Amino acid sequence: MRILKTENLGVEINAASIFHGVNLEIQKGEHVALIGDNGVGKTTLLKVLSGKTAHSSGKLDFAIGRDEIGWMMDEQVDESLPTMEYICMGNEACYHLKNKLEKMQEIWNQHSEDNAFIEEYNAALQQYMDCDGYEWEARLERISKELGIEQGWWNIPFSDLSGGQKTRVRLARLLVKEPQMLVLDEPTNHMDIESVEWLVGWLQQYKGTVLFTSHERDFIDRVATATFALTDTGAKRYHGGYSTYKEMVEQERNAAEALYKKYNQERKKLLDVIQTYKQWYQKASNSASERNPFAKKQAGRHAKQVKVKEKALERLESKKIERPKDNKGIEAFFDAEAFEAKHMIQMKNVSFSHQQDVPFFHHLHLQINRGDRMAVIGRNGSGKTTLLKLLTGHLLPTDGEVKLNPQLKVGYLMQELDQLNMENSILDELLVLEHLTQEEARTILACFLFRREDVFKKIKDLSMGEKCRVAFVKLYFSDANLLVLDEPTNYLDISTREQIEEALSVYPGSVVMVSHDPYLLRKVANRVVEIQSGHVSEYKGSYKDWEESKRLTPERQKLENEISLLEMELVELYSQEEENLEEIREIKAKLQVLKKSFGK
CATH class of the missing domain: 1.10.287 (Helix Hairpins)
Structure with a gap:
C-alpha cells in the first residue's frame, strides 16, 4: 500500500527556487532516509509534507490523513513542562478531560448531592470515553514502559533531560496517538552513542512507516530500507541505506565517465x-x-x-554528454615541522573536579604519543570535553600534572571557532595563515566545498556548519602538530564529513577527537579511550576493533578486564619516583600469559 506520493514537487521562497521536480513514493512499512547537502531543502520538504509550507508546483498525495502521521520536527512547545505532562499534551483533549475528571473526583464528597455538578461530571466522563480516554491511558503506560521512560523522569522538566531522553519522550508523545507513519527530522541530534544504539534498535523492530532525515551514515545504514537523495533538481531513490547508495552512485559515475x-x-x-x-x-x-x-x-x-x-x-x-563532476581530493600544504619526540602529552596522577563536586577524574594516567589518532568516547556528561580541556590547558587539574612536550603545537577546534573574525571573508580568514598563497587558499577552500564566489562571503553571514568548516580548514593547515577536535562533524552534511575524514586520514600529525560519528571514528582512530563514571579505560586498536571487543563473550571480557587492570597497574608503577622492578617484571609476565590466551 502506498502511503504518500509526490509528482514534480517544487518550492519557491521569495522568488528563489529551493527545489523542483521532486518525485517521492513511500510504501507502507518502509523506513526511508532523506539525504542531501545542507541547504538543499530537506527540512523544507518535510514542512511541505506536514502542511506548514506551501508547495509552488507539482502534486502531493497522501493515502492517510496528516493527523495519522507523527511529526517529530522542530516544534514550539513549552519545554519547562514536567516530562509526563509534555507526553500527555500530545493529546490535549484527553489530557484536559482527564485532569478535569480527577479534580472533580477530589471534591466529589462536597458535591455528591449537587445535580448540576453530577451532570457536568457525567458529561465530562462521556466525552472522555468518546475520545477513548481509558485506552489512551493504557497506551501511555505501555509505550512509556516500552521506550524506557522511567518514573523518576516524570516530574523533571523536559528541558532538563539529556538528548537521548528527550528523543524517547518525544517519540512517546507521538506514539500514544498510534500514528500510521513517523516523520523524524535529525532524530539523533545531541544523542550519545549509547542513546543512538537504543534508537537504532527501537526503529529496527518498529513495524510502521518511517521517513527521516539524517547526516549519520551508520544510523542510515542500520535503519533505512530505502534512501532518497535530494538535490535542487529532484530526488532519486536507492534501495537500502547509505553504503548501498554510495556504491550505486559510484557505479553511476563510472558509467557516466564511460559514456x-x-x-x-x-x-x-x-x-x-x-x-x-x-x-x-x-x-x-x-x-x-x-x-x-x-x-x-x-x-x-x-x-x-x-x-x-x-x-x-x-x-x-x-545529445551532448557533460563530463561528470570530479570528486576533488584534499591537496595538502603542510608547513609544520615534523614532531620528533615520542610523547606529546603526559597526564600523571591527574584528578579534577568542579569546585567541591564529585571528581570527574581520579588519579588519571594518560599519554598522547606521536602518531596517535585517539577517539575519546562516552555518554553525554561523562567528561569528554573536560578531558580535552585538561589536555589543552584550558582547565587545570585539581591534583596531578599535565606535561606538554616543548615541541608540541596544539590546534583546538573550539578555540579556533571562537576566534574567527566575523568581518573577514572566508578567503581572508584562511589567508591569515601566512604560508599560504591566494591560489593555494582557493584550492584548499574548493576541496572543502567553498567554491567560486562563496570564498568572498563574510564569516558573520555563514551558517554554523559553514563556520565549523572554516575553523577546521584553518586549524588543519596551521602549524599545529596535534589537532584536538570536539565533535568536528556537528552541523555538517555528509559531503563535508567525508572531506574531513579524508583530510584527517592523511594528516601527518596526531589527533585527539570526541565524536559520536562511527564512520569518522572507524576511518581515523587507531586508539580508543572510553570514559565511564569517571573511570578512563583504553583500547589500543582501531575503533572497529573496539566495536568488535564490545561483542566479546563473558569469558573473553573477563580476560580483557584483567589485562586492562594490569596495564593500569603497570602505568602506575612506571609513574612512581622509585620503580619497583620486581613487581614490574611480575606484572609483565602475567600480561604476556593473558595476552597470549586472548590472542593479542
Whole structure:
C-alpha cells in the first residue's frame, strides 16, 4: 500500500527556487532516509509534507490523513513542562478531560448531592470515553514502559533531560496517538552513542512507516530500507541505506565517465573525418576543370560526405554528454615541522573536579604519543570535553600534572571557532595563515566545498556548519602538530564529513577527537579511550576493533578486564619516583600469559 506520493514537487521562497521536480513514493512499512547537502531543502520538504509550507508546483498525495502521521520536527512547545505532562499534551483533549475528571473526583464528597455538578461530571466522563480516554491511558503506560521512560523522569522538566531522553519522550508523545507513519527530522541530534544504539534498535523492530532525515551514515545504514537523495533538481531513490547508495552512485559515475569518454571519441572521430573530407574536397576542387571531369565529380562526392558527417556531428552534439563532476581530493600544504619526540602529552596522577563536586577524574594516567589518532568516547556528561580541556590547558587539574612536550603545537577546534573574525571573508580568514598563497587558499577552500564566489562571503553571514568548516580548514593547515577536535562533524552534511575524514586520514600529525560519528571514528582512530563514571579505560586498536571487543563473550571480557587492570597497574608503577622492578617484571609476565590466551 502506498502511503504518500509526490509528482514534480517544487518550492519557491521569495522568488528563489529551493527545489523542483521532486518525485517521492513511500510504501507502507518502509523506513526511508532523506539525504542531501545542507541547504538543499530537506527540512523544507518535510514542512511541505506536514502542511506548514506551501508547495509552488507539482502534486502531493497522501493515502492517510496528516493527523495519522507523527511529526517529530522542530516544534514550539513549552519545554519547562514536567516530562509526563509534555507526553500527555500530545493529546490535549484527553489530557484536559482527564485532569478535569480527577479534580472533580477530589471534591466529589462536597458535591455528591449537587445535580448540576453530577451532570457536568457525567458529561465530562462521556466525552472522555468518546475520545477513548481509558485506552489512551493504557497506551501511555505501555509505550512509556516500552521506550524506557522511567518514573523518576516524570516530574523533571523536559528541558532538563539529556538528548537521548528527550528523543524517547518525544517519540512517546507521538506514539500514544498510534500514528500510521513517523516523520523524524535529525532524530539523533545531541544523542550519545549509547542513546543512538537504543534508537537504532527501537526503529529496527518498529513495524510502521518511517521517513527521516539524517547526516549519520551508520544510523542510515542500520535503519533505512530505502534512501532518497535530494538535490535542487529532484530526488532519486536507492534501495537500502547509505553504503548501498554510495556504491550505486559510484557505479553511476563510472558509467557516466564511460559514456562521456565514448561521446568524446565519437565526436573526435567525426571531426577528424570531416577535416579529411574537406581536405580531399579542396584538393579535388583545385584539380577540377572542363578537361578533368573526374576531379570535379570527386569534389562533389567529398562535399556531400562533408555535409553527411556534419549532420551526424550535429545529431551527436544535440545529445551532448557533460563530463561528470570530479570528486576533488584534499591537496595538502603542510608547513609544520615534523614532531620528533615520542610523547606529546603526559597526564600523571591527574584528578579534577568542579569546585567541591564529585571528581570527574581520579588519579588519571594518560599519554598522547606521536602518531596517535585517539577517539575519546562516552555518554553525554561523562567528561569528554573536560578531558580535552585538561589536555589543552584550558582547565587545570585539581591534583596531578599535565606535561606538554616543548615541541608540541596544539590546534583546538573550539578555540579556533571562537576566534574567527566575523568581518573577514572566508578567503581572508584562511589567508591569515601566512604560508599560504591566494591560489593555494582557493584550492584548499574548493576541496572543502567553498567554491567560486562563496570564498568572498563574510564569516558573520555563514551558517554554523559553514563556520565549523572554516575553523577546521584553518586549524588543519596551521602549524599545529596535534589537532584536538570536539565533535568536528556537528552541523555538517555528509559531503563535508567525508572531506574531513579524508583530510584527517592523511594528516601527518596526531589527533585527539570526541565524536559520536562511527564512520569518522572507524576511518581515523587507531586508539580508543572510553570514559565511564569517571573511570578512563583504553583500547589500543582501531575503533572497529573496539566495536568488535564490545561483542566479546563473558569469558573473553573477563580476560580483557584483567589485562586492562594490569596495564593500569603497570602505568602506575612506571609513574612512581622509585620503580619497583620486581613487581614490574611480575606484572609483565602475567600480561604476556593473558595476552597470549586472548590472542593479542
